[in-house]
Amino acid sequence: MEHELPFIDQLNSPEMLHVRILRSEIPRGRIESIIREGVPKKVIVAGAHEIPGANRIRILGDEMPLLSNGDIRYEGEPVLLIAAQEKELLDKAERQIRISYETDFSLLAFNPSSPEQVVDSQQLKVGNPNRNFGKESQIIEAEYRTSVETHISRAPLGAYTYLEKGRIVVHTPTHWPMHVRSAVSTVTGVEPSEVKVIQTNPSPAYGEKVLFPSILASMAALVTKLTGLPSRLLLSPYEVERLTTRKPPVEVKRTSILNNKGDLLAEKVHLRFDVGAYPFFTGELLTRALISTGSFYRIPHFSISAEAIRTSSPPMNLYRGLGVSQSMFSTEVHFSRLAEFSQLNPGDWKKQHAENRHIITGADLPTMPLSQLLDQVIEESDFYRKHSSYELIRKRRNSIKASRRSFRGIGIASGFTGNGFTEKPRGKHPWSIKAVLDRRDKLSIYCGTMTIPGAIKELWKRKAGEILSIPVESIQIAEGNTDLLPDSGPMMLAMPVSVYTTLVERCCNHIRKQRFHNPLPIEVVRTIPAPRKNVWDREKKQGTPFHAFSWGAVVTEVELDPLNLEPEIRGVWASFDCGQVYDTQYAVSIAEGSIYESLAWAMGEERVIPRYNPDYTIEERNPLQMRLPPVSINFQNTTRGIPGGINEIAESLVPAAFVTALSQAAGVYFDQIPLTARIIQSYLEEPA
Amino acid sequence: MKLSFTLNHQLVSVDAPASQRLSDLLHDTLQIHSIHPSCYRGECGNCAVILNGELAFSCILPVFAADKGEIITYEGLRDSEEYEDIMKGLREEKAFPCSYCLPSKVVIIKSILENSLDPSTQEIFETFSGTSCPCTNFHNLARGVKRAGFHRRSRLHE
Numbered sequence: 076m077e078h079e080l081p082f083i084d085q086l087n088s089p090e091m092l093h094v095r096i097l098r099s100e101i102p103r104g105r106i107e108s109i110i111r112e113g114v115p116k117k118v119i120v121a122g123a124h125e126i127p128g129a130n131r132i133r134i135l136g137d138e139m140p141l142l143s144n145g146d147i148r149y150e151g152e153p154v155l156l157i158a159a160q161e162k163e164l165l166d167k168a169e170r171q172i173r174i175s176y177e178t179d180f181s182l183l184a185f186n187p188s189s190p191e192q193v194v195d196s197q198q199l200k201v202g203n204p205n206r207n208f209g210k211e212s213q214i215i216e217a218e219y220r221t222s223v224e225t226h227i228s229r230a231p232l233g234a235y236t237y238l239e240k241g242r243i244v245v246h247t248p249t250h251w252p253m254h255v256r257s258a259v260s261t262v263t264g265v266e267p268s269e270v271k272v273i274q275t276n277p278s279p280a281y282g283e284k285v286l287f288p289s290i291l292a293s294m295a296a297l298v299t300k301l302t303g304l305p306s307r308l309l310l311s312p313y314e315v316e317r318l319t320t321r322k323p324p325v326e327v328k329r330t331s332i333l334n335n336k337g338d339l340l341a342e343k344v345h346l347r348f349d350v351g352a353y354p355f356f357t358g359e360l361l362t363r364a365l366i367s368t369g370s371f372y373r374i375p376h377f378s379i380s381a382e383a384i385r386t387s388s389p390p391m392n393l394y395r396g397l398g399v400s401q402s403m404f405s406t407e408v409h410f411s412r413l414a415e416f417s418q419l420n421p422g423d424w425k426k427q428h429a430e431n432r433h434i435i436t437g438a439d440l441p442t443m444p445l446s447q448l449l450d451q452v453i454e455e456s457d458f459y460r461k462h463s464s465y466e467l468i469r470k471r472r473n474s475i476k477a478s479r480r481s482f483r484g485i486g487i488a489s490g491f492t493g494n495g496f497t498e499k500p501r502g503k504h505p506w507s508i509k510a511v512l513d514r515r516d517k518l519s520i521y522c523g524t525m526t527i528p529g530a531i532k533e534l535w536k537r538k539a540g541e542i543l544s545i546p547v548e549s550i551q552i553a554e555g556n557t558d559l560l561p562d563s564g565p566m567m568l569a570m571p572v573s574v575y576t577t578l579v580e581r582c583c584n585h586i587r588k589q590r591f592h593n594p595l596p597i598e599v600v601r602t603i604p605a606p607r608k609n610v611w612d613r614e615k616k617q618g619t620p621f622h623a624f625s626w627g628a629v630v631t632e633v634e635l636d637p638l639n640l641e642p643e644i645r646g647v648w649a650s651f652d653c654g655q656v657y658d659t660q661y662a663v664s665i666a667e668g669s670i671y672e673s674l675a676w677a678m679g680e681e682r683v684i685p686r687y688n689p690d691y692t693i694e695e696r697n698p699l700q701m702r703l704p705p706v707s708i709n710f711q712n713t714t715r716g717i718p719g720g721i722n723e724i725a726e727s728l729v730p731a732a733f734v735t736a737l738s739q740a741a742g743v744y745f746d747q748i749p750l751t752a753r754i755i756q757s758y759l760e761e762p763a
Numbered sequence: 764m765k766l767s768f769t770l771n772h773q774l775v776s777v778d779a780p781a782s783q784r785l786s787d788l789l790h791d792t793l794q795i796h797s798i799h800p801s802c803y804r805g806e807c808g809n810c811a812v813i814l815n816g817e818l819a820f821s822c823i824l825p826v827f828a829a830d831k832g833e834i835i836t837y838e839g840l841r842d843s844e845e846y847e848d849i850m851k852g853l854r855e856e857k858a859f860p861c862s863y864c865l866p867s868k869v870v871i872i873k874s875i876l877e878n879s880l881d882p883s884t885q886e887i888f889e890t891f892s893g894t895s896c897p898c899t900n901f902h903n904l905a906r907g908v909k910r911a912g913f914h915r916r917s918r919l920h921e
Contacts, residue, residue, distance in 0.1 A: 082863070085796045227895055229801035229809055230863045278863035279898050312802050660857045664900035672897050703888065703901050 080276040080525065084231040084309055086246050091235075092119065092158040094298050094308035095165050097172060098318075099143060102150040102387045104178040106143060109155065113171040119158040119302055120172070126297060128264030132290050134254065139353035139390065141262055141293055147176065148352035149389045151318045158298045158306060182387040185324065185349040194350065195357040195383040199365040199435065199616045202376035204341040208332050212340060215331045215416065219405035220747040221730075223349075224322035224676050226281035226394070232319065233309035234292035235275075236299040243270045243296050248277035249288035253523055253562035258289035259296045270296075272557040274525050282393040283320035285565045286355065322676075323360075323391040323398065324349045327368075327405035332376075337417025341376035344368050344405075348398060350383045351390040357383040360398045362497045362613065366620055367402035367727070369435025370490045371445060372410065372428045377435065395567060399492050400673070400727040404748060407488035407731030412744065420462060421735070422453045425489050425628075434491070436611075438619040444711060448628035448650040449489055455707060456630040456648040461485045462739075469742050481634045482742075483645065486735025488728040489628040493621030494573035494719045495603075496564075498613055505602040506564030508575055510539070510582035513596045518543060518550045518586075520579055523563030525554050527571050534572075534657040534718065535579045542583040543590070561600065569720025573623045573654075574603060576718055625719035626652040629670075631732035635740040640752040640759075642737055644674060644704035651708070651724060654716030662721055663708045669725035670706055677730040679749030768829045770795075771839030779826045786810040786821035788829075789836065797837035797866035808894030811867040811874075812836050818874035820893060835873075837866035844918060845873055852911025858903040864896035872908050880912040880919075 099106075111120055123130045123142045131138045143154045157168045183192055234247040236259075243263060249255045252272040260267040272292070277284045291308050298306040310319070325348050332341040346364055350357060361381040368379050414424035429445035453459065462485050469482070509521035518539055536547040553559065564570060581601045589597050611618040632645040647670055656662045730748050738745050743758045767776040770793065779788050786800035789812070798821060799809035805823035812821050813835040814828070840846045849872050853860070860868045868891075875882050875890050887905045 080862075082796070082799070084790070084799070227897065229799065229807045229895065231799070231801065276862055278861050279896060661859065664857065664859060664903060667900045667902070668897050671901070 080274060082231055082278070083233045083235060083246060083248050083275045086235040086275065087307060088237070088305045090160065091305040091307055092160055092298055092302060093162050093165060094156055094158045094295055094306050095169070096153045096294065096308070096314075097155040097157060097169065097174070099147045099150060099152040099154050099176070100174070101147055101176045101178050103182055104147050104176045106145050106147065106154065107175040107177050110173040111171075114168045115159070115164050117159055118164050118168040119298060120168070121156040121158070121297055121301060122154070125301060126262060127300060128260070128262045131261065132258055132286070132293065133261070134286055134289070134355055137353070137355045137357070141290065149387055151389055152352070153294070156294055156298060158302070183385060185347070185384055185386045185388075186326065188347070188384045188386070192385045193382045194354045194385045195361060196381065197361040197365055198378070198380045199369060200378045201374070201435070202341070204332070204343050204376040204378040206376070208334070208340050211335045213333045213335070215333065215413065217329050217409055217412070217746060219327040219329070219408065221325045221401040221404055222747075222749060223324045223391075224394070225316050226283060226320060228279045228281055228283065229312070230276070230278035230280070231309055232283065232287055232291065232315050233307065234288060234295040235305070235307040236292065236295040237305035238299060238303060239271070241269070243299060245270065245272045245292045245296060246275050247272065247288040247292045248275045248284055249292070250277060250280060250284040250524060250526065250566035251289070251564065252557050252560070254565065255289045255292045256557045258293045262293040263296050263300045270557070274556075277526050281320060282395040282567060283315070285393050285567055287319050287392070318389050320392040320394050322394040322401070323351070325398070325401040327402070329405065329409050331409070331413055333413070333417065337419070339374055339413060342374050342378075344379045346379070346381040346402060348381065348383050349386050349388060349391065351386055351388040353390040354383050354385060355390065356393055356397060359496055359498060362616070362620070363493065364398040364402040365616060366435060366493065367399045367490070368406050370403065370406050371431070371434050371443070372406075373431040373433070393567065396492070396723045396727065397568065399723060400730065403488070403490050403727045404731045404734070407490065407728065408734050408746065411486060411488075411735045420459060422449060422458050422462070422487050425449055425487065429489065436620055437617050440624070444626050444652040445489055445628065447711060448626055448652060449487075451650040451709060451711070452487070452628045452630045452648045456485070456632065456646065458485060458487060458630050461632065465739055469739060472742070479637065481636050482740045483632065483634050484736040484739030484741070485630060485632045486732040486737070486739065487628070487630050488731035488735070490728060491624045491626045492720065492723040492727055493624060494569040495622035496568060497611070497620045507561045507600050507602040508563055508578035508582060509561050509598065509600045510579065510586060511596055511598045512543070512586050512590065516545055516549060518545060518583075519553045520550065520582070521553045521560050522575060523560050524566045524571075525560075526566065527552065527575075530658050530661050531571050531576070534576060537657070538576065538580055539583045542580065542587055564603065569625070569723065572718045572720055577622065578603065623654055623717040623719045625654070625721065625724040627724040627728050629728040629732045631729060631736045633733060633736040633740050635737065635755075640755045642678065642740070642750070642755070644733070647674075647704055647706045647729065649706070649708045649725065649728075650711060651721065652711045653719040653721050653724065654712070655718045656710050656713040657718070659710055659713055662710055665721045666708050666725045667706050669722045670729050671703070673726035673729040674704070674733060677733045677748050677750065679751035679754070764827060766826060766830045768831060769833040771834070771836060781825065781827055783826045784822055785824040785826050785829055788826045789821060789834070795836050795838060799863060799867070802895075805893070806895060808871065809864060809867045809896070811870040811893075813870060813874055816877070818871060818890070835870070837869055840869060840873060845876070845915065848914040848918060849873065849911045851914050852909070853904075853907040856903050856907035856910050858899050858907035861896065861898035864894065864898060867894065868899070868904070872911060875908055876912050876915055880916045882908060882912060
């Protein structure tokens with residue numbers, strides 16, 4: 076339960092400088108002038124011109140300036156750093172510094188956007204969806220939207236830097252220490268070996284601990300480099316909420332062509348992601364979106380295109396899941412709708428497709444467990460009976476608004492998420508894991524991040540112990556900093572549980588082979604390999620894109636009160652196959668947390684558990700807040716396969732099941748997230 | 764302004780601006796690192812303390828609210844039997860608060876058990892309504908609190 080690492084706000088020293096970011100007050104334009112007159116002498120002011128190295132933060136090919144170089148692309152873009160030992164001096168300096176702008180009023184909007192705003196696009200095509208399907212075919216068009224989602228991690232985000240024997244030492248809650256080292260080196264102009272990064276406690280994270288620690292560490296290190304003094308930069312709660320990582324909004328247009336029997340002949344999908352002013356990881360985001368949109372459905376002619384749109388919003392950055400939940404939402408809601416159009420039960424419709432056991436990229440997956448997962452949630456939730464009876468009620472009633480009875484609906488969603496990146500890193504520093512068996516038969520596992528959850532560490536120890544036939548007490552996960560640990564890449568997309576576990580196994584297997592042939596100690600490094608073209612061809616989007624899959628099926632039952640239009644969740648039934656599960660109870664705990672979070676996102680509530688607000692009485696709170704919905708979670712095949720992530724699959728399926736259920740309850744097709752009472756009201760008021 | 768209060772059973776005297784938040788005084792000046800002032804709106808619960816026997820979110824309290832009062836934080840509970848009971852209850856019910864919110868959750872559980880050693884699930888959820896960290900399974904957490912209450916009752920009856 077308790078982590079040894081300190082939080083970043085616990086680190087300080089008497090002579091430490093507090094660093095603050097002065098940000099742009101306009102969303103787009105140019106800086107005309109910066110007047111620093113009147114700033115107290117004890118305050119250090121640093122702009123782009125004071126940067127001794129390069130004014131950029133780069134991550135896997137994408138980059139943005141650390142401090143504005145004159146251009147302003149979003150409101151809140153860092154312009155200057157100010158630093159002083161006393162916070163009061165910073166307040167005074169902030170009042171004295173005057174930044175004048177030449178405002179460009181042509182803001183880059185998401186809707187509509189111009190072709191110049193497209194920073195990246197990808198396409199996946201099967202068959203020829205543009206061919207003529209004959210007069211008998213029927214066309215169904217739909218649009219889906221998801222809104223931005225801010226993360227709710229309140230753990231402090233910042234960096235503390237100082238000089239130690241001429242080297243820059245950085246403390247920060249990063250999930251990618253080697254990237255921090257590289258970023259600080261680039262900005263300060265020193266060699267990477269002259270930078271030492273020590274992780275602080277990141278605690279709950281939603282992706283913001285991948286890139287932001289590198290940015291903040293570079294800023295604090297810049298001040299340390301200029302002054303020689305320890306520096307600490309902590310983001311304010313407002314900055315964390317509004318200017319760090321957020322889930323990007325998405326618009327999806329879908330066109331389905333069915334024959335007169337209701338069989339789906341062709342599907343055309345176009346997705347647009349608002350990636351904000353500076354795009355990051357768009358290649359990975361779009362690839363994952365294409366795969367999640369196509370999912371496991373067997374459609375003869377399928378075309379999916381996805382675009383990343385640059386806007387004047389703050390950069391969205393790397394929210395966990397990278398676009399999967401938004402893409403899966405549109406697919407699952409749309410296909411449930413098509414099943415209804417074809418007079419089929421959506422559960423049966425999905426099972427028919429799942430029996431095919433392949434995914435959109437053509438990968439054959441003989442062990443694909445979706446049919447069993449669907450069977451389980453259908454049976455446990457009594458889906459067939461409830462769906463039929465709610466459908467009957469829906470068709471018989473006149474209008475939900477004329478009723479005083481609550482109405483119910485039930486929805487189902489199924490699919491998969493991928494573990495690890497679809498594009499393996501290239502370059503001279505591949506992501507790796509190291510293991511050393513010493514002369515006393517003690518094994519040390521070196522991973523680039525010290526913040527691996529305890530359950531995963533136990534899993535590694537158990538697997539390594541089994542392979543090498545040594546007790547788990549003889550195995551340690553090495554602790555340290557970037558001087559000692561390898562670059563294992565960013566801790567995201569379920570890399571630790573899935574990819575790193577495989578690398579630990581491969582290291583141990585190699586040591587086992589060497590053990591009685593070579594003298595101890597034996598040191599083995601295993602890197603994440605790039606798949607052969609016949610396994611995964613990223614250009615053609617063919618093959619098996621992921622290191623491992625996490626599968627899931629979810630049913631959600633909803634009740635809608637026609638008076639206040641507050642949806643209440645009557646139950647969630649979920650079944651997952653995430654490969655080997657070391658601690659089922661822990662896995663259930665994680666899945667349940669994700670389900671509640673995704674429900675909160677779908678319902679437009681900040682949280683499922685209510686916020687303390689003295690102005691509200693208990694009765695006025697959302698019913699869901701006061702009564703946690705019953706959630707039933709099962710894990711299948713818990714002893715086999717490569718372990719996979721749980722968070723993303725749980726949070727990707729629940730919103731679609733919720734919206735489908737609510738559509739049945741209200742008798743209106745909802746096509747967006749979030750759905751608050753006010754939005755539900757607006758749908759009900761639309762003319763039929 | 765000059766303030767004096769009891770912090771974790773020790774008398775403390777400090778000089779602080781009257782407008783300062785209690786959470787900042789505890790965290791920055793008095794180095795109480797279990798306090799995590801982060802939302803400054805009384806929403807996240809990570810600055811929970813027990814002030815004069817009542818649960819309070821110190822980020823929405825001015826420092827003078829503590830004058831002549833008594834504050835108990837996570838640090839003041841760690842060596843107590845109550846802490847042992849709380850941790851035992853959470854462990855047994857597989858409730859795993861993350862390291863960030865564990866101190867505040869312990870303080871909140873302490874306040875729940877002060878009111879009742881056999882709290883209802885509804886009471887527990889209502890009290891935790893002032894927290895936002897989603898790390899812990901809510902049902903396990905409620906069971907953990909009840910279990911802690913059971914251990915506390917058993918200890919008191921020994």
